[in-house]
Every structure is written in C-alpha cells, then in structure tokens.
Amino acid sequence: MPETRPGQERFVAPIDETPLRAIDAVDVDAVPESQWKEAWKRLRVSPLFWLSVVIIGFIAIMIAFPTLFTSADPTQGSLDNSFEPAREGHPFGFTQQGYDVWARTVYGARASVAVGLLSAILTAVLGMITGAIAGFYGGIVDTLISRISDIFFSIPLLLACIVVISVINNTWPNRGFWGSVLVVVVALALFAWPQITRQMRGAVLEIKNLEFVDAATAIGVTKMKNLWRHIVPNALAPVIVASTISLGVFIVAETSLSFLGLGLPPNVASWGNDLSAAQNQVRSGQHLQLMYVPAAALALTVLGFILLGEAVREALDPKARKK
Amino acid sequence: MNETPLLQVDQLTVGFRAGQEFLTAVDGASLTIYPGQTIAIVGESGSGKSTLAHAVIDLLPGNGRVLGGHILFEGTDIASAGRDKIIALRGSSIGLVPQDPMSNLNPLWKVGAQIKEALTANDVAHGAAADRRVIELLEEAGLPDAERRARQFPHEFSGGMRQRALIAMGLAARPKLLIADEPTSALDVTVQKQILDHLDQLTDNLGVAVMLITHDLGLAAERADHLVVMYRGRVVESGPALEILQNPQHPYTQRLVSKAPSIASQRLSSVRAREEIREQAVEQAAEIAAEVAQSSEEFGQGGSDVLVVENLTKVFQLRGAKPWEKIDFTAVDEVSFRLKRGTTTAIVGESGSGKSTVARMVLDLLPATSGQVLFDGVDIRTLNSKAQQLKFRRQMQPVFQNPYASLDPLYSIYQSIEEPLRTHEVGTKKQREAKVRDLLDKVSLPTTVMSRYPGELSGGQRQRVAIARALALDPEVVICDEAVSALDVLVQAQILELLNDLQAELGLSYLFITHDLAVVRQIADNVVVMQDGKVVEQASVAEVFDNPREAYTRKLLDAIPGGSIPLANA
Numbered sequence: 001m002p003e004t005r006p007g008q009e010r011f012v013a014p015i016d017e018t019p020l021r022a023i024d025a026v027d028v029d030a031v032p033e034s035q036w037k038e039a040w041k042r043l044r045v046s047p048l049f050w051l052s053v054v055i056i057g058f059i060a061i062m063i064a065f066p067t068l069f070t071s072a073d074p075t076q077g078s079l080d081n082s083f084e085p086a087r088e089g090h091p092f093g094f095t096q097q098g099y100d101v102w103a104r105t106v107y108g109a110r111a112s113v114a115v116g117l118l119s120a121i122l123t124a125v126l127g128m129i130t131g132a133i134a135g136f137y138g139g140i141v142d143t144l145i146s147r148i149s150d151i152f153f154s155i156p157l158l159l160a161c162i163v164v165i166s167v168i169n170n171t172w173p174n175r176g177f178w179g180s181v182l183v184v185v186v187a188l189a190l191f192a193w194p195q196i197t198r199q200m201r202g203a204v205l206e207i208k209n210l211e212f213v214d215a216a217t218a219i220g221v222t223k224m225k226n227l228w229r230h231i232v233p234n235a236l237a238p239v240i241v242a243s244t245i246s247l248g249v250f251i252v253a254e255t256s257l258s259f260l261g262l263g264l265p266p267n268v269a270s271w272g273n274d275l276s277a278a279q280n281q282v283r284s285g286q287h288l289q290l291m292y293v294p295a296a297a298l299a300l301t302v303l304g305f306i307l308l309g310e311a312v313r314e315a316l317d318p319k320a321r322k323k
Numbered sequence: 324m325n326e327t328p329l330l331q332v333d334q335l336t337v338g339f340r341a342g343q344e345f346l347t348a349v350d351g352a353s354l355t356i357y358p359g360q361t362i363a364i365v366g367e368s369g370s371g372k373s374t375l376a377h378a379v380i381d382l383l384p385g386n387g388r389v390l391g392g393h394i395l396f397e398g399t400d401i402a403s404a405g406r407d408k409i410i411a412l413r414g415s416s417i418g419l420v421p422q423d424p425m426s427n428l429n430p431l432w433k434v435g436a437q438i439k440e441a442l443t444a445n446d447v448a449h450g451a452a453a454d455r456r457v458i459e460l461l462e463e464a465g466l467p468d469a470e471r472r473a474r475q476f477p478h479e480f481s482g483g484m485r486q487r488a489l490i491a492m493g494l495a496a497r498p499k500l501l502i503a504d505e506p507t508s509a510l511d512v513t514v515q516k517q518i519l520d521h522l523d524q525l526t527d528n529l530g531v532a533v534m535l536i537t538h539d540l541g542l543a544a545e546r547a548d549h550l551v552v553m554y555r556g557r558v559v560e561s562g563p564a565l566e567i568l569q570n571p572q573h574p575y576t577q578r579l580v581s582k583a584p585s586i587a588s589q590r591l592s593s594v595r596a597r598e599e600i601r602e603q604a605v606e607q608a609a610e611i612a613a614e615v616a617q618s619s620e621e622f623g624q625g626g627s628d629v630l631v632v633e634n635l636t637k638v639f640q641l642r643g644a645k646p647w648e649k650i651d652f653t654a655v656d657e658v659s660f661r662l663k664r665g666t667t668t669a670i671v672g673e674s675g676s677g678k679s680t681v682a683r684m685v686l687d688l689l690p691a692t693s694g695q696v697l698f699d700g701v702d703i704r705t706l707n708s709k710a711q712q713l714k715f716r717r718q719m720q721p722v723f724q725n726p727y728a729s730l731d732p733l734y735s736i737y738q739s740i741e742e743p744l745r746t747h748e749v750g751t752k753k754q755r756e757a758k759v760r761d762l763l764d765k766v767s768l769p770t771t772v773m774s775r776y777p778g779e780l781s782g783g784q785r786q787r788v789a790i791a792r793a794l795a796l797d798p799e800v801v802i803c804d805e806a807v808s809a810l811d812v813l814v815q816a817q818i819l820e821l822l823n824d825l826q827a828e829l830g831l832s833y834l835f836i837t838h839d840l841a842v843v844r845q846i847a848d849n850v851v852v853m854q855d856g857k858v859v860e861q862a863s864v865a866e867v868f869d870n871p872r873e874a875y876t877r878k879l880l881d882a883i884p885g886g887s888i889p890l891a892n893a
Contacts, residue, residue: 007355
C-alpha cells in the first residue's frame with residue numbers, strides 16, 4: 001500500500017455536520033401539481049400573458065357590449081354625412097357612404113374574431129384527428145394522410161380560399177352573416193389543417209414509443225383507449241400553441257378576403273370591408289382615418305392573440321418544465 | 324517521491340443562482356492530487372461530484388459560480404485567475420473525458436478532425452504533422468485501423484469507440500491532469516472494463532494524474548488509490564481506497580459499502596438472504612397456485628413452471644443497401660427457458676443481445692416470428708377471446724427501465740395505479756381507492772403522493788409507483804426490464820430489497836432483465852446469459868458465479884467492478 005501523502009490523510013467529516021438522510025425520502029408536504037396547473041403558474045407571472053389578456057379582454061367587451069363604446073348604428077348610413085369630419089358622438093367622422101367610422105370598427109370586431117376563433121378550432125380538430133391517426137397507425141394510413149396533407153400544404157392558403165369562395169358565391173350568393181362566416185371558416189380550415197396534422201403526427205410518433213404506452217397495453221388497455229387517454233393528451237401542448245398563433249393568421253386572412261370582396265358580404269360590418277372601402281382614401285390621401293381606425297383595431301387584435309400564443313408556448317415548453 | 328501536489332482544492336464552495344439566491348452545490352470541499360496519481364470522487368447524483376470537477380476546469384454552467392475557497396494547480400490559484408489563463412490551461416494542462424460519448428462528438432465533423440482541433444488549439448502540432456499525430460493518438464487509445472477510423476464520422480463509431488476517441492482527444496495535448504467524468508457509465512460492462520484498463524495503462528505510461536468521477540464505489544476502489552466520498556455537496560470521507568472500503572467511518576460511506584450492488588453481491592450474507600426469500604416465495608406461490616387451480620380449471624396446468632419459453636425467435640426486417648432490398652436480422656434466436664413459480668430468473672446480456680426483445684415477446688407486446696410462450700401451460704398466442712387476453716394481462720405485468728417514461732406525466736399517481744383496476748372493472752370506486760392505498764403502503768410510499776404527478780417524484784419513487792401499478796391486478800409474474808438500471812446505487816439497492824420482500828410476501832415470480840451481473844446475485848435464482856440473440860449459458864446463480872462454463876460468462880463476471888477487492892467482513 002502506498003504511504004499516505006500530505007493532504008491525503010484519512011478524513012471523516014464530523015457526523016453531526018453531515019447528517020444522513022433517509023434514502024430517497026418523499027417530500028410529504030409538497031403540493032400536488034399537474035402539468036396544466038404548473039403551466040398556469042408560469043402563465044400567471046408572465047407579463048406577456050397579462051398584456052394579451054388585457055387586449056383580448058378589451059376586444060371581448062367590445063364584441064359583447066358594443067353600445068358601451070358607441071351609440072351610433074353601423075348599418076345606418078346617410079349620404080348627408082358623407083366624409084363629415086369628427087363631431088360629438090362620432091369621434092372619427094364618417095365614411096363616403098355616411099356610416100360612422102368608429103361604430104363600424106366596434107361592430108366589425110365580432111365578424112373578425114368569430115372567423116378567427118372558429119377557423120382555429122376547426123383547423124385544430126381536423127389536424128388533431130388526422131395527425132393522431134397518421135402517427136399512431138403508421139404504414140399505409142400514415143403515407144396516405146401525409147401525402148394528402150403535403151398536397152394541401154403546397155397550395156397557398158389565400159389563393160385556394162379565393163377559388164373556393166368564388167365557386168360557392170355562384171351557387172349560394174345571399175347567405176347572411178353566419179352563412180358567410182361559415183363559408184370563410186370552412187374554406188380556411190380546408191387548407192390550413194396540414195400544419196396541425198404535421199405537429200400532431202410528430203408528437204404522437206414520439207409519445208407512442210414511450211414506456212407508459214407499453215405499460216398501458218400490458219394492463220389490457222385497448223389500442224383506441226390508449227390513443228385517446230394517454231397519447232393524444234400528451235401530444236396536445238404543441239397543437240394548442242400552434243392553434244393560438246394561427247388564430248391571428250386567420251383573422252388577417254378573413255380581412256384580406258373581405259378586402260378582395262370575397263369574405264363577408266359588404267353590408268356586414270367587418271374590418272376587411274371597411275379597409276376595402278377605404279382604398280380610395282389611400283389613393284387620394286384624404287380622410288385617412290377611414291383606413292387607420294379599422295387597421296389599428298385589426299393590428300391590436302392580432303397582436304393580442306399572437307402574444308397569447310407566445311405566452312402559452314413559453315408556459316408549456318417542456319424544457320422550462322424540467323425540475 | 325514527488326511531494327508537490329499537482330492540484331489542491333481547498334475549501335471550495337460552488338453555488339448555482341436560482342432566482343435571487345445561490346443554491347450551494349459544493350460546500351467546502353478539499354482534495355489533493357499528486358502528479359501521476361489516480362484519485363476517485365464517489366457520490367450519488369446531486370452530490371456535487373461533477374460540479375466540483377467542472378469548477379476545476381472552469382466549465383460551470385452560466386448560473387454557477389465559485390463562491391469561496393481555492394483551486395491551486397501547480398501552486399497557482401486558478402479559481403481567481405483570469406479567463407485567458409484558464410483557457411490556456413484547458414487541454415494543455417488539464418484534459419477532460421466527458422460522460423456521454425453519444426453527445427460529446429460533433430456529428431458533422433470527422434473524428435480525426437475533432438482530435439486535430441484539440442492539437443491545433445493547444446499549439447501542439449499543425450497541418451500534416453497534426454494529421455499524423457491524430458492517427459498515433461487514436462492508435463494509442465486502442466482503436467485498430469486508426470488511419471481509416473480518423474476519416475469516419477461519429478455515427479460510424481460504437482459507444483466504446485467514441486469513448487476511445489474522446490480519451491484520445493483528452494490526452495492529445497499531453498495534459499498533466501485528466502478529469503474523467505463517469506467515462507464509462509453509458510457503456511456495457513465488458514466495454515467499460517476494456518476502456519478503463521486501457522485508460523489506466525495509458526495514464527501510467529504517460530504519468531498523467533486522473534481525477535475519476537463515478538457513482539460506483541467498487542469501480543472507484545478498484546481504479547484509484549485515493550478516494551473522496553461526497554454526499555450532498557460535502558466531502559464526508561476521504562483517504563486511501565482500501566482503508567475506506569474495509570473500514571468505513573462515516574455513516575454514508577458505511578451505507579454505500581454495505582448496500583452498493585457491485586460490492587454487496589460479493590457478500591455471502593446477501594446470498595443467504597436471497598435463499599430465505601426464495602423458500603418463502605416458493606411456498607407462498609404454491610399455496611396461491613393450489614387455490615387458483617381449485618377455482619379455475621383452464622389455468623394452472625403449468626405445474627411448477629409458471630412460464631415456459633420454447634425456441635422463441637424474432638426476426639426483424641431491416642432496409643438493405645438498395646430500396647428494394649430487405650435484410651433479415653435475427654434479434655432473438657431459438658431462446659428457451661423456464662421460470663419456476665416463486666423464483667426469479669434473470670436474463671443477462673449486453674446491449675443488443677436481444678434480452679429486452681425477449682421480454683416484449685413474453686409480455687405479448689411484440690409478436691414472435693416463431694416459438695412459443697407458455698403461461699401456466701397455455702400458449703399466449705392462442706388466447707383469442709378478449710376475456711382470455713384480459714385474464715392473461717392480469718397475470719403478467721411489466722416494470723420498465725426508464726422511470727421518467729413509464730408513467731403518463733398527465734396522470735396523477737392515483738390515476739396511474741388505479742388504471743389497471745378500472746380497465747379490468749375491479750370493485751367499486753371506494754374499493755379501488757382502498758386498494759390503491761394498500762398498494763402504496765406495500766411499496767413504502769406515503770398515501771399523500773396519491774394526488775401528485777410523476778414530475779414531482781424522484782426516479783426511485785416513480786419506480787415504486789410503477790411497481791405498485793404492476794401489482795394492482797395481483798399478477799403471478801412480474802417482468803422487470805432493466806427496472807433498476809437507471810437508479811442511483813443506494814436507491815437501486817432499496818428497490819431490489821423491496822422486490823425481494825414483495826416476492827416473499829406475495830409469492831411472485833420475476834423475470835428480471837438486466838445488463839448488470841452485480842444485481843443478479845441479490846435478486847435472482849437462475850440466470851440465462853444471452854449474447855447476440857442466443858442463450859450461451861443457463862444455470863443457477865451459484866453455479867454461474869462460482870463455476871461459469873462459458874468464456875463469455877466469465878468475461879461478464881470479470882467486468883463487475885470491485886470484484887477483486889478484499890472486504891473486511893465478507
């Protein structure tokens with residue numbers, strides 16, 4: 001045995017200073033926390049989240065109680081008021097047709113948000129189902145769904161919607177507010193689902209190989225139950241994030257379609273229609289508030305939802321969840 | 324004898340910033356290394372052993388900081404030295420062999436180029452001279468055909484070869500000190516032994532001092548002459564390796580010496596304890612089997628063998644070089660063995676030996692290409708009706724390796740353990756809750772964990788939950804697929820004890836899949852040794868350990884670290 005050198009003598013730490021703990025003791029006082037609760041805890045302290053809540057809350061109140069913001073009727077225009085400047089009760093003046101600009105903007109929120117929300121939900125449902133089936137069953141089913149989604153993915157969203165809505169316009173011209181919203185929502189969802197499908201498929205592929213799925217199979221849980229009870233819930237987080245962010249994109253898409261005269265009918269108050277009507281003002285450079293006011297409302301709403309998406313993404317990020 | 328220390332760590336304190344405060348990871352640790360000496364730092368995960376090593380080479384993560392103490396390298400304090408000075412020391416004076424060979428090589432660079440980088444960065448050699456040196460270094464690290472290997476990419480290397488390349492890199496600039504941070508914990512035991520032997524020899528020849536960081540006391544004692552035992556950031560005991568092993572003073576070290584599988588498996592006491600457990604379990608299992616046989620006719624035909632595996636074969640079809648080509652890969656080749664009621668059969672083998680594939684086929688998670696699995700005398704592939712299949716599922720349950728992946732993170736502990744009961748519609752809601760409480764009690768977890776989620780528990784605790792879930796349906800056979808491999812040694816010992824106790828109490832039969840022969844002696848009665856999909860040896864534990872017939876088995880046994888160390892009270 002080599003002799004002991006200075007600095008390497010036998011050393012034993014004082015036992016009272018280094019007390020022994022039970023092996024792998026359970027912290028009995030800890031408060032239970034599910035993944036969602038934990039995410040909420042992180043959301044709660046995120047300034048981004050609260051900013052988005054304030055913006056979305058404001059828009060929501062505007063939709064629910066438009067009379068709190070304006071006493072004017074957005075559907076009553078009088079040519080006497082054409083291009084009248086701002087006056088008491090009409091803070092931003094009137095359009096060429098004599099509509100109140102502010103009232104049009106306030107009432108227009110309903111259409112934009114309705115289209116955005118419904119499209120995001122429909123897209124998420126379509127994408128989740130197709131993605132989950134493709135990822136879980138694999139093989140020929142996966143190939144089929146993936147290739148179809150690739151085809152849809154390669155078609156530009158707006159272009160495809162323009163074609164589809166033009167065709168529907170010929171067969172179903174006067175369809176009222178909800179009919180128009182429905183057509184726009186279906187057209188958007190029809191071409192936007194592949195993105196969610198890809199996300200969901202990737203997540204399912206990863207999760208279906210984890211051991212808790214095998215453990216459930218060994219218990220006797222059927223394939224279908226395994227998919228819906230274990231795999232899909234665990235694959236949800238990235239889909240929720242993608243959907244929240246896509247909400248803003250859909251609102252912009254609706255506005256673009258309406259601007260082109262293909263989204264909602266012109267008699268419906270919507271930001272796209274207002275912007276479309278304000279085109280002449282852009283050219284002449286006069287009465288620019290006709291464009292600024294709805295454009296600002298649109299930008300604010302989209303910002304609200306994109307901030308929300310970003311905050312949710314941060315809260316659900318698995319890297320941040322590591323303890 | 325050279326009496327100037329190479330490295331002196333004096334009262335080193337390292338903290339990590341967490342919000343406003345610092346969490347202390349290393350608390351007043353001191354150690355000394357002399358030139359050419361090998362010392363080992365031993366501790367469980369979270370003990371601060373890696374943090375200490377990283378502080379020496381200034382590789383602490385961004386939120387870590389040295390809060391106090393000194394690190395003297397050849398007499399100069401490097402804890403307070405400037406950044407340039409430490410960069411100059413790295414590689415040329417202090418080398419590092421990192422832990423995970425899979426992620427520590429850049430996959431986009433040829434291996435040779437990565438070693439060359441170590442040479443040029445330290446101004447050892449440049450250009451063609453460096454290329455020649457790279458080949459010499461790789462040869463020195465024990466890679467045959469080094470010239471060709473240097474031109475290959477990391478993905479063309481096996482884990483052991485990558486670790487050799489990393490050793491070549493760590494020694495490229497001929498440092499005076501080599502820090503080896505768990506250099507072999509990701510490798511198979513036989514590869515581990517090869518690599519450590521080679522590292523020993525190399526550092527001896529070159530006169531390089533080694534700071535070996537490991538969680539395995541047996542391995543540490545075998546490789547180093549001086550040991551430093553760390554526990555929760557403190558050095559609790561240090562001194563000559565043999566002295567510590569034979570006469571541990573601190574309670575933590577005593578615990579390690581008595582419990583760590585690599586050392587504990589040598590003790591006759593643990594072998595005797597195992598025998599007692601088997602006797603009890605076999606008796607218990609026979610009683611249970613007798614009861615079952617009376618109540619149902621179709622099961623219980625297997626006699627004393629609860630599980631019989633006959634000529635089990637699995638062939639996977641791999642993609643060939645051309646898109647239309649398919650290559651047959653036989654992962655499991657004509658494997659046969661029997662599992663006696665109330666006993667444990669261990670399947671031992673290195674990664675790629677097909678042992679886990681056997682487990683998956685026995686569990687009916689993977690269809691076999693040919694051969695039979697007979698459970699209680701009935702071929703599991705002939706169970707066609709749903710009721711029969713569910714019944715089979717009830718009687719055989721798995722516990723998997725990865726405690727972080729084997730529980731659904733969205734299910735509370737209660738939901739996870741209740742799921743098998745709910746799936747099989749056992750009892751009322753109230754009865755199920757009582758059963759869950761009872762199961763948690765069996766695996767020694769407080770009932771307060773019921774409402775918590777897997778993310779809030781440690782690996783060992785999750786593994787207990789997984790065991791509770793497996794026991795929920797009162798199975799006869801539990802298949803443990805590397806069930807303790809991912810755990811710290813003491814937790815590992817604790818789970819093994821739990822499995823032993825449960826076996827005696829409930830008459831369970833275990834099929835225990837493991838790569839670690841050290842564990843086998845503490846839990847198993849019979850051993851099946853697998854290599855490349857085939858069974859090479861099968862016998863009782865005593866026979867395999869005392870009188871191994873096959874060369875491969877002997878090689879595996881030799882690779883158990885710390886096997887040759889004389890213990891004081893063995």
